Amino acid sequence: xxxxxxxxLQLPYNVLGLGRSANFLDHLYVGIPRPPGEKQxxxxxxxxxxxxxxxxxxxxxxxxxxxxxxxxYLTPSNIVLLTAIALIGVCVFILAIIGILHWQEKKADxxxxxxxxxxxxxxxxxxxxxxxxxxxxxQQALNxxxxxxxxxWTSSPDQRxxxxxxxxxGPSTTSP
Numbered sequence: 001x002x003x004x005x006x007x008x009l010q011l012p013y014n015v016l017g018l019g020r021s022a023n024f025l026d027h028l029y030v031g032i033p034r035p036p037g038e039k040q041x042x043x044x045x046x047x048x049x050x051x052x053x054x055x056x057x058x059x060x061x062x063x064x065x066x067x068x069x070x071x072x073y074l075t076p077s078n079i080v081l082l083t084a085i086a087l088i089g090v091c092v093f094i095l096a097i098i099g100i101l102h103w104q105e106k107k108a109d110x111x112x113x114x115x116x117x118x119x120x121x122x123x124x125x126x127x128x129x130x131x132x133x134x135x136x137x138x139q140q141a142l143n144x145x146x147x148x149x150x151x152x153w154t155s156s157p158d159q160r161x162x163x164x165x166x167x168x169x170g171p172s173t174t175s176p
Contacts, residue, residue, distance in 0.1 A: 013056075025049035030057045030068070044068045052077070 018025070031043035044065040049055060054073040061067060 021051045023051060025051070028055070030059065030070075031065075032059050032062060046070050050074060 026047060028046045028049050029043055030046070031041065034040065034042055040063075042059070042062060042065050044057075044059070046055070046057075050072065052075070054075070056071045056073070057068060058071070059065070059068045
């Protein structure tokens with residue numbers, strides 16, 4: 001601050017304007033004059049200052065620039081409202097896409113469940129036994145063969161035992 005002894009004292013702050021800027025201020029250096037004979041520079045740096053805002057720097061204590069504080073005041077404007085509206089619009093758009101995809105998936109699942117219901121109605125009421133139990137299937141095959149007149153049951157009792165073993169364990173290598 002420049003002042004002389006016979007004029008009014010200047011205010012203890014300085015207003016500095018950069019005009020309307022759309023970009024962040026990369027570096028802002030603030031310094032105060034040093035007394036005569038002192039070698040230390042009294043300067044502090046702040047980075048990434050928001051455009052169209054007010055920054056108040058409090059340079060106290062004068063000897064320690066690292067402890068100076070800066071207060072940033074941002075005046076809300078229509079741009080903040082437009083940004084909020086754009087954010088909400090994007091969220092609604094994404095939710096609509098998610099909703100449509102969910103609805104399509106649910107519709108496909110309902111169609112698949114309808115096909116299963118129709119298939120279960122058209123299926124016979126006495127389905128085939130599960131293939132997981134091979135022994136049960138072999139026993140059922142033996143019972144069906146015992147009811148017929150031809151097959152392994154027409155031979156001797158010793159041959160019957162041999163044929164039962166071949167049904168339960170696989171093809172036989174011996175000839176009758």
